[in-house]
Every structure is written in C-alpha cells, then in structure tokens.
Amino acid sequence: MDLKEVMKSRRKTLSISQLDLAEMAEVSLATVKDIERGKGNPSLATVNKIIEVLGMEIIFQVRQTV
Structure with a gap:
C-alpha cells in the first residue's frame, strides 16, 4: 500500500x-x-502531522540488500 491508500x-x-x-x-x-487522490506532493512535516492524527508513525530503516 502507498501513502494515499494507507491514509484513506x-x-x-x-x-x-x-x-x-x-x-x-x-x-x-x-x-x-x-494526497488521497495521489496528486499531492506533501512535505514530510505535513505527512507527519496527518499520520499523528491517524495514530500512525513513520519508521525509517536501512534497506536490506541481497
């Protein structure tokens, strides 16, 4: 799922x-x-405000390479 689907x-x-x-x-x-239409280009700060309200969090992690 991408941001628009998760958020909606x-x-x-x-x-x-x-x-x-x-x-x-x-x-x-x-x-x-x-954002929900996939047309927005929000800043990370904006996304963070929205997901805070939704009771979610962003997790950053280093990608595993095979």
Missing part, C-alpha cells in the same frame, strides 16, 4: 472525514484531498 483506509476506519482530518492536523482540506 485509516481515516475511514476511524470514521474521520477529510475535513475533520485537515482541521485536526492543521493542514488544508485541499492537501488531504490531493
């Missing part, structure tokens, strides 16, 4: 509207809509 799925699981998510994350409604 989690938002729906929590029964949060796009407008509610935007207000709680202190981002614009257009930003939320663009």
Whole structure:
C-alpha cells in the first residue's frame, strides 16, 4: 500500500472525514484531498502531522540488500 491508500483506509476506519482530518492536523482540506487522490506532493512535516492524527508513525530503516 502507498501513502494515499494507507491514509484513506485509516481515516475511514476511524470514521474521520477529510475535513475533520485537515482541521485536526492543521493542514488544508485541499492537501488531504490531493494526497488521497495521489496528486499531492506533501512535505514530510505535513505527512507527519496527518499520520499523528491517524495514530500512525513513520519508521525509517536501512534497506536490506541481497
């Protein structure tokens, strides 16, 4: 799953509207809509605000090579 799918799925699981998510994350409604449509290019700070509201976190790890 990519960001748009994870974000939309989690938002729906929590029964949060796009407008509610935007207000709680202190981002614009257009930003939320663009991300969920795969059209946005949000900064990491914006993504972090949104996933905080959704009760998620970003984990960075070094890729394993075979």
